[in-house]
Amino acid sequence: MENPAADLTDSLAAAGFFVLGGFSPGPGDPVPVMTGGRHPKSLLLVGNTGPTLWPRLTSSPEFSDNRSAPLDRYTKRTLSAIAGANDFEALFPFEGPPFHPFQQWAQACGGFSQSPMGVLAHHHYGPWTGFRAALLSEQTFDLATRSDVVGPCETCSGKPCIAACPVGALSIENGYDVPKCRDHLAGTENATCWSGCLARRACPIGEEHHQEPANARFHMGSFMRLL
Ligand code: B12
Ligand code: SF4
Ligand code: SF4
Incomplete structure (x- = not known):
């Protein structure tokens, strides 16, 4: 097992993103095959939380070109380049319908619970995570290990x-x-x-x-x- 190259995590951070979790897809997981019919051994869930992405987005060309969906276009441009440079294939939550089941993937990573608001709440970030891409690879990574930490909603008193x-x-x-x-x-x-x-x-x-x-x-x- 390897850790994703420092290059990957550094490039993600520079663009305002980070790896929220991951898992090794098994036969029961709804994960598509990669190009050429290859089966992914890792799915890394890339997202953002808090104020880190906003200043990068607002200073990007996509934010001021008066076209629609600047966040999706910024995400696709930056994360496709990072995925390509690090031998991953990227899937995006906004491509559809049909949409990729990002919330199911997040639950497979562990650490999340279904909140009454529809969004998943994370044990550390609460209801403030956005999912921006899933990175698929034929390699196995430490980060693609399902977490056994549970999300906070079930035990939340008073909700x-x-x-x-x-x-x-x-x-x-x-x-x-x-x-x-x-x-x-x-x-x-x-x-x-x-x-x-x-x-x-x-x-x-x-x-x-x-x-x-x-x-x-x-x-x-x-x-x-x-x-
Ligand atoms: C369509 C959509 C919506 C629709 C309808 C949702 C629905 N009925 O399915 C609407 C427009 C209502 C919606 C609203 C919001 N959404 Co939305 N939405 C999506 C989108 C693009 C597709 C959902 C889908 O069909 N997936 C396909 C199925 C097969 O995948 P799934 O994992 O099994 O889908 C689950 C969800 O659909 C969920 N679900 C069912 N009903 C609802 C309702 C809401 C509000 C949400 C969030 C989820 C949800 O149940 C499914 C079974 O697990 C996803 C991105 C994605 N690819 O998943 C974002 C997504 C689910 N949305 C998200 C968010 C954050 C929101 C908003 C909070 C947006 C905001 N303002 O920031 C709002 C809620 C409004 C508010 N007042 O705050 C996030 C959730 C992140 C998280 N931590 O869980 C996602 C993953 C997008 C992202 N890039 O992160 N959304
Ligand atoms: S509190 Fe949230 S769910 Fe309720 S009306 Fe406002 S935005 Fe919608
Ligand atoms: S207030 Fe409680 S139930 Fe609501 S999202 Fe947060 S942890 Fe979950």
Whole structure:
């Protein structure tokens, strides 16, 4: 077993990303084969959290060229180049439909739990991880070892994310009511939620990884355009 080359982790960090986890795909895992029908021995989940990606994105050419989906285009450009230089094949969460099952892959890595908000919460980063690419390789890496750490939601007492939503869009029984959330956000551009989902902000895990208001507003805009 090897660790991914320092070059890989350094290049990811320079672009605002890091390896959140990984696993060695088995026959039951929904992971596609690589080009030429080769079976991957490792899937590394690349993502971001907190404020590290935002300044890089806002100073990228994609952010100011007035075309759509700057985050997806920045991600694809930087991570395709990094994958190519390090002998990985990259898959992206925004390519679809059909979409690749990134949340299933994250759960296979370990460390995550299903939150009432639809996003997965991580034992250290809370509900603040974005998944940006899966890197496939025929090599086996230490980082592609499933973690046996569990996510925080099952044992979270009181689940404060649920009560923090001002329009009751979250419940244990029904999960996340997307139309209710969308209608609240569409009602006013000044809703506090535009500066960051209040439910996510109420999670006690990973508070230091919150997005700043401009970053949260950018993601809310993308969410509203997806519906
Ligand atoms: C379509 C989509 C949506 C749709 C519908 C989701 C749905 N019903 O499936 C809508 C527009 C509602 C949505 C909303 C959001 N989404 Co979204 N979404 C996706 C996308 C592009 C595809 C989902 C899919 O169909 N996957 C294919 C199936 C086969 O894969 P899967 O792993 O089995 O999918 C699981 C999810 O679909 C999940 N699911 C079901 N319903 C919902 C609802 C929500 C809100 C989420 C997040 C997940 C979810 O259950 C499936 C079974 O495990 C994924 C990226 C991806 N490739 O997965 C992001 C993704 C799931 N979304 C994500 C996020 C962060 C959000 C938002 C919080 C965006 C934001 N503002 O930042 C919002 C929530 C709104 C809010 N107020 O905060 C993240 C979740 C990260 C995490 N830590 O879990 C993802 C992985 C994108 C990413 N690049 O990181 N999303
Ligand atoms: S507040 Fe609790 S239930 Fe909600 S996302 Fe955080 S850990 Fe999970
Ligand atoms: S964005 Fe606002 S309305 Fe939507 S789930 Fe979060 S707290 Fe509720």
